[in-house]
Amino acid sequence: xxxxxxxxxxxxxxxxxxxxxxxxxxxxxxxxxxxxxxxxxxxxxxxxxxxxxxxxxxxxxxxxxxxxxxxxxxxxxxxxxxxxxxxxxxxxxxxxxxxxxxxxxxxxxxxxxxxxxxxxxxxxxxxxxxxxxxxxxxxxxxxxxxxxxxxxxxxxxxxxxxxxxxxxxxxxxxxxxxxxxxxxxxxxxxxxxxxxxxxxxxxxxxxxxxxxxxxxxxxxxxxxxxxxxxxxxxxxxxxxx
Amino acid sequence: xxxxxxxxxxxxxxxxxxxxxxxxxxxxxxxxxxxxxxxxxxxxxxxxxxxxxxxxxxxxxxxxxxxxxxxxxxxxxxxxxxxxxxxxxxxxxxxxxxxxxxxxxxxxxxxxxxxxxxxxxxxxxxxxxxxxxxxxxxxxxxxxxxxxxxxxxxxxxxxxxxxxxxxxxxxxxxxxxxxxxxxxxxxxxxxxxxxxxxxxxxxxxxxxxxxxxxxxxxxxxxxxxx
Numbered sequence: 277x278x279x280x281x282x283x284x285x286x287x288x289x290x291x292x293x294x295x296x297x298x299x300x301x302x303x304x305x306x307x308x309x310x311x312x313x314x315x316x317x318x319x320x321x322x323x324x325x326x327x328x329x330x331x332x333x334x335x336x337x338x339x340x341x342x343x344x345x346x347x348x349x350x351x352x353x354x355x356x357x358x359x360x361x362x363x364x365x366x367x368x369x370x371x372x373x374x375x376x377x378x379x380x381x382x383x384x385x386x387x388x389x390x391x392x393x394x395x396x397x398x399x400x401x402x403x404x405x406x407x408x409x410x411x412x413x414x415x416x417x418x419x420x421x422x423x424x425x426x427x428x429x430x431x432x433x434x435x436x437x438x439x440x441x442x443x444x445x446x447x448x449x450x451x452x453x454x455x456x457x458x459x460x461x462x463x464x465x466x467x468x469x470x471x472x473x474x475x476x477x478x479x480x481x482x483x484x485x486x487x488x489x490x491x492x493x494x495x496x497x498x499x500x501x502x503x504x505x506x507x508x509x510x511x512x513x514x515x516x517x
Numbered sequence: 518x519x520x521x522x523x524x525x526x527x528x529x530x531x532x533x534x535x536x537x538x539x540x541x542x543x544x545x546x547x548x549x550x551x552x553x554x555x556x557x558x559x560x561x562x563x564x565x566x567x568x569x570x571x572x573x574x575x576x577x578x579x580x581x582x583x584x585x586x587x588x589x590x591x592x593x594x595x596x597x598x599x600x601x602x603x604x605x606x607x608x609x610x611x612x613x614x615x616x617x618x619x620x621x622x623x624x625x626x627x628x629x630x631x632x633x634x635x636x637x638x639x640x641x642x643x644x645x646x647x648x649x650x651x652x653x654x655x656x657x658x659x660x661x662x663x664x665x666x667x668x669x670x671x672x673x674x675x676x677x678x679x680x681x682x683x684x685x686x687x688x689x690x691x692x693x694x695x696x697x698x699x700x701x702x703x704x705x706x707x708x709x710x711x712x713x714x715x716x717x718x719x720x721x722x723x724x725x726x727x728x729x730x731x732x733x734x735x736x737x738x739x740x741x742x743x
Contacts, residue, residue: 326645353651363646367664376660377650422646429650 277302277433277464278323283332285318292318294488300466302432307475307496308468309361310485311511318470319485320435323466326354336433353381356426360438362418364410370397370421371406374428381429385459386424389428396424400454415445420454427458434458436467472515476500525703525712537703544699545720547613551695552682555620559681562625562672568634581629583649588626594687596623602693612693616685624681631677635670636662668739679725683687686721696720 278300285293291317300306308316319373321327323334325341325348341351343465365373374396375389384392391396397403399419410418419439426434435457440448459465459478469475475482475496484492484507492508494501500516503509522675524530593728595621605615639662647657689698700717700723704710 324649326649349648349651349653352649355649357646357649359642359646361639361642365646365665367663377652380656380660381651426650429614462655481715517524 277337279324279333279374281333281335282323283319283331283334284376285315285322285327286330292320292488293329296490298405298483299489300433300464302464303462304480305463305478306467306483307479308466308485309470309472309475309511310491312371313490314485314493316452316485319436319469320466321437323433324357325351336374336479350483353377353383353429353433356429356434358419358426358434358436358439360441361441362410362415362422362426364418364422365485369407369409370402370413373410373421374425376426377425383429391426393424397421399427399457400424401450402496411421414447415443416450419443420452423451423454423458433464433466436469438468438470440469440471452476470515472500472512484511486511497507521706521709523711524707526716527710530703533636539706540694540699540702541696541713541716541720544694544696547688547694548682548685548696551613551616551620551685551693552678554617555624555685556678556681558617559622559628559677561630562621563628565582566625566629567636570629570633571636585626585629586727588623589630593620593623593684594690598690602709612688612691615689615691616693620681620685623684624677626736627677630697631673632670635666635673638669639665651721670738671739672732675728675735679728682724682728683721 277299280296280298283293283296284517287507294315296319308319309314316326322329323336332342333340336351336421339351340346340349352479364370365376368376372394373392375384375386376391378392380385391404392402394406397406399421402417402424403419405413405417405421410421413421423434423439428475440451443451448471452471453476455465455467456478467475467479477496479496481493482496484499484503484505485489486507492503492505494504499508500512503512521621526541529536538708540545566581571578571587572578592624597616600619600622601610601612601615610618643661644657648654652660662743664671685695688695689701694702696717700713703713709712
């Protein structure tokens with residue numbers, strides 16, 4: 277579904293991605309782990325062009341998104357993104373957050389979007405919060421609304437950028453449960469995470485990144501059980517204590 | 518003291534036989550008219566300048582940056598005098614209109630900076646979230662960024678209004694008779710210093726203070742929706 281070849285990204289003189297080659301199949305759930313500064317968030321943000329790759333190609337569903345003149349807005353409609361800091365629109369209610377994009381892009385009428393929003397809120401366990409403003413929600417609730425907002429566009433692929441890193445520990449479970457449901461429902465997902473247990477449980481494949489490279493990529497049992505590369509072993513020995 | 522007040526404000530002075538309080542009220546009217554219309558002109562110019570500054574086309578960006586740079590880099594009184602005596606010299610423009618244009622041009626530059634700062638203060642994540650949903654740059658601006666930026670912009674615009682009100686006190690430089698200039702006229706006719714000057718000061722203070730008061734109430738209401 278996604279084919280990434282020779283992806284490089286510089287911020288000024290600082291090279292963050294040093295040639296990434298990856299393929300992600302439809303329905304696959306891929307977790308990306310690695311130390312801070314390893315480039316995993318940048319890698320994820322390149323997939324929907326929130327960061328413009330310096331070099332390399334990304335093809336989604338046979339369409340190159342890095343080609344000049346590619347319609348980025350159309351692509352992004354197919355790719356949902358969930359951020360570490362939620363980024364809900366504070367001046368809109370939960371329901372308006374969810375319905376804004378599908379209505380403005382002419383994909384649904386307001387009535388259709390409203391009932392879709394209610395369905396999604398039920399799915400993430402927040403049907404009583406439809407008319408609340410984001411400021412009155414807890415972090416875990418905000419993140420579940422953010423997931424519902426992304427799902428309202430009926431994306432074919434969901435990107436998660438450390439979705440639980442800004443949450444109080446007791447909120448993490450609710451968000452991970454929603455993500456687990458999504459994975460079981462067959463959504464294609466790429467998840468940058470520090471939740472090793474979750475990555476192990478949910479992923480079809482885990483990618484370990486360090487220093488701008490993909491160091492190792494394998495099914496979770498193998499990557500966590502018998503890591504091949506010394507850097508993976510060193511990282512895992514620190515985080516899996 | 519009472520004598521001084523009586524002479525300065527309530528006794529016919531000068532050849533026209535007008536009393537001081539009448540001069541003061543007329544001057545106050547000019548001050549308020551200039552401030553109000555300059556603010557309106559400035560708001561229009563400010564929005565236009567901001568749009569030009571945010572444009573991707575250099576031939577829109579450059580003039581906007583030039584305009585803001587010139588206005589911010591020179592005193593408003595210099596701009597007023599140059600505009601009235603040089604730029605508008607060949608046209609028959611009255612002093613109040615000239616003052617409105619000069620102060621409008623001046624505040625337009627500052628207002629464009631206020632709008633820009635208000636937009637930039639909105640978290641970058643908001644743009645990213647909206648764009649990641651597939652919304653265009655324009656829709657993102659209209660639906661997500663501007664409604665939030667307005668909350669930063671409106672209070673700062675209120676401050677700009679107060680600053681402008683006080684800055685108009687230099688209208689006398691082109692011979693316009695505003696509040697400050699009326700005080701000066703009374704001073705020169707009666708040789709009383711304290712009463713006309715403190716009267717002017719008190720009126721400015723009352724205006725800015727009541728406006729600040731209204732502004733803080735308004736800001737509280739803006740905050741309630743957070």
